[in-house]
Amino acid sequence: MKPARPLLAAVFVLLAPIAGTLRAEPAPAVPDQLDLKAALGFAIGNNFAIRQARERIKQQEGVVTQVTAQQLPTVAASGSYQANSTEISQTYPQSDRYWTISVIATQTLYAGGGVRSSIRSSDLAREAALLDLKSVVNDALLSVRTAFYGVLLDREKITVQEKNVELLQQQLKDVSNRFEAGTVSSFEKLRAEVALANAKTPLITARNDYRLALESLRQALGLTGAGAQSKPLNVVGSLDYTPAEFDLAAAFESAKANLPELQRLDKLAKANEEAVTTARSGYLPTVAAYGGWGLAKGLTNSFDDSFQGWEIGIKSQWNIFDGRATAGKVSQARSLLQQSRLSFDEAELSAEVAVRRAYSSWQEATELADASKKVTGQAEEAVRLANARYSAGTSTQLDVLQAQVDLTTARTNELQAYYTYVVAVATLRNAMGLSDELVVE
Numbered sequence: 429m430k431p432a433r434p435l436l437a438a439v440f441v442l443l444a445p446i447a448g449t450l451r452a453e454p455a456p457a458v459p460d461q462l463d464l465k466a467a468l469g470f471a472i473g474n475n476f477a478i479r480q481a482r483e484r485i486k487q488q489e490g491v492v493t494q495v496t497a498q499q500l501p502t503v504a505a506s507g508s509y510q511a512n513s514t515e516i517s518q519t520y521p522q523s524d525r526y527w528t529i530s531v532i533a534t535q536t537l538y539a540g541g542g543v544r545s546s547i548r549s550s551d552l553a554r555e556a557a558l559l560d561l562k563s564v565v566n567d568a569l570l571s572v573r574t575a576f577y578g579v580l581l582d583r584e585k586i587t588v589q590e591k592n593v594e595l596l597q598q599q600l601k602d603v604s605n606r607f608e609a610g611t612v613s614s615f616e617k618l619r620a621e622v623a624l625a626n627a628k629t630p631l632i633t634a635r636n637d638y639r640l641a642l643e644s645l646r647q648a649l650g651l652t653g654a655g656a657q658s659k660p661l662n663v664v665g666s667l668d669y670t671p672a673e674f675d676l677a678a679a680f681e682s683a684k685a686n687l688p689e690l691q692r693l694d695k696l697a698k699a700n701e702e703a704v705t706t707a708r709s710g711y712l713p714t715v716a717a718y719g720g721w722g723l724a725k726g727l728t729n730s731f732d733d734s735f736q737g738w739e740i741g742i743k744s745q746w747n748i749f750d751g752r753a754t755a756g757k758v759s760q761a762r763s764l765l766q767q768s769r770l771s772f773d774e775a776e777l778s779a780e781v782a783v784r785r786a787y788s789s790w791q792e793a794t795e796l797a798d799a800s801k802k803v804t805g806q807a808e809e810a811v812r813l814a815n816a817r818y819s820a821g822t823s824t825q826l827d828v829l830q831a832q833v834d835l836t837t838a839r840t841n842e843l844q845a846y847y848t849y850v851v852a853v854a855t856l857r858n859a860m861g862l863s864d865e866l867v868v869e
Contacts, residue, residue: 542709686861710754
């Protein structure tokens with residue numbers, strides 16, 4: 429049981445700096461300002477998947493306690509009192525009553541190795557549950573990060589669309605002034621009005637997407653309760669592009685060494701190996717020592733005349749033929765062992781594919797982020813030049829409107845590229861089996 433202690437301590441140390449405790453407690457109040465680190469900390473204590481994983485650990489702890497009890501002595505006390513007709517008495521001399529009291533202690537001495545293998549199997553299953561918790565934490569925090577970045581993205585999209593509407597309102601104002609001065613036709617004024625009306629639709633959509641993104645974040649956090657639902661989330665932060673470097677070969681090695689799911693399946697395979705030994709112990713005899721004290725009715729009906737004394741001995745049982753029940757158990761255990769090994773091999777392949785996909789997505793996101801950053805600057809300059817040329821009479825209003833549309837598209841693409849990049853980095857780290865950066869800190 430000792431090898432599990434360092435792993436248990438490691439998981440608790442990992443979660444303690446942010447969550448403070450792994451005990452199921454009422455959900456704390458949401459911070460007035462919810463930054464990324466606060467969101468991750470809140471999810472550690474309140475995300476439903478994490479809470480369920482913690483309960484599975486408690487369940488496995490109970491299994492360990494139950495199995496470990498097999499190697500400890502059992503003490504049982506029993507007693508009975510009987511009143512009957514003298515004619516049917518089975519004692520001598522005949523009596524109309526009978527009583528007996530006994531206390532027996534039993535200790536298993538030999539069980540074909542089944543007890544020790546059961547204990548080792550349950551210990552390994554407990555370690556697997558701890559690794560399952562770590563895997564669930566990593567996945568849950570990735571979901572929180574993605575939802576948090578989604579809120580930032582949709583909020584910034586609102587800003588982009590609002591700026592676009594402001595530009596088009598200014599454009600409509602300028603065209604209206606020129607129309608009143610007689611320098612432009614009513615068609616150009618109508619076209620400016622249509623462009624402004626069309627720009628309000630994506631703004632409305634962006635505001636709705638933002639509201640939905642907040643609800644997705646609320647769900648990822650595990651935020652429940654009437655008070656929590658009514659309180660708006662004040663999310664703070666921005667989508668920043670900070671280039672990171674990854675190596676594909678190193679990512680593969682990291683996944684094999686650190687991915688909790690692979691470690692969990694490896695523990696379960698070893699537990700199933702012990703389960704085979706447990707099943708095979710049915711072929712062997714069991715030996716147990718017992719000892720105790722007993723009291724029984726004596727020759728008279730007086731309790732003081734009862735017979736009493738101690739007993740000690742050894743008992744054994746060997747099922748020479750059990751209808752091949754043990755053979756069936758061994759066959760099942762071996763099949764489960766083979767299934768667990770196949771599951772590990774399948775998970776290892778899936779982990780390699782997930783790393784390769786995440787790495788490819790990170791490469792794409794890097795290229796998109798670099799390209800979109802340059803395009804936004806060029807689009808802003810194009811709008812400035814289009815306005816200047818239109819004011820000088822060397823360009824048309826259509827050129828100005830097209831430049832503004834291009835600027836809005838460039839800004840939106842830049843935000844989307846930054847969002848894709850930060851999500852790609854978090855996804856790749858998760859595929860490599862690495863814990864969340866803010867949790868590690």
